[in-house]
Amino acid sequence: MAKRRLKSKNQNNQNKIREKNNADKLFLLHIKKSLYVIIIWALSIIIHNLVYKFSGIDEPFFTILAIYIIPIYLLISVIYTLIRHLSWDKNLKE
Numbered sequence: 001m002a003k004r005r006l007k008s009k010n011q012n013n014q015n016k017i018r019e020k021n022n023a024d025k026l027f028l029l030h031i032k033k034s035l036y037v038i039i040i041w042a043l044s045i046i047i048h049n050l051v052y053k054f055s056g057i058d059e060p061f062f063t064i065l066a067i068y069i070i071p072i073y074l075l076i077s078v079i080y081t082l083i084r085h086l087s088w089d090k091n092l093k094e
């Protein structure tokens with residue numbers, strides 16, 4: 001009975017990576033967080049184009065957000081998530 005509980009706990013731990021610190025909360029990607037980032041990226045492009053179309057002024061904030069900040073954040077988050085998954089798998093094997 002105790003062995004069954006232990007196996008189910010180990011399986012649950014293998015399927016999940018828990019957020020331990022603030023870096024995990026900020027950079028560890030999940031499906032929901034990834035969708036939010038992609039939606040914010042698309043909205044920043046749309047808002048930039050709308051501001052430019054109606055005012056004729058090139059609005060730099062949304063341009064910088066869409067071209068530099070969000071892609072850099074996604075790149076860092078993907079690398080951080082992969083490193084966490086690989087280190088999590090090593091800890092489970094040992």
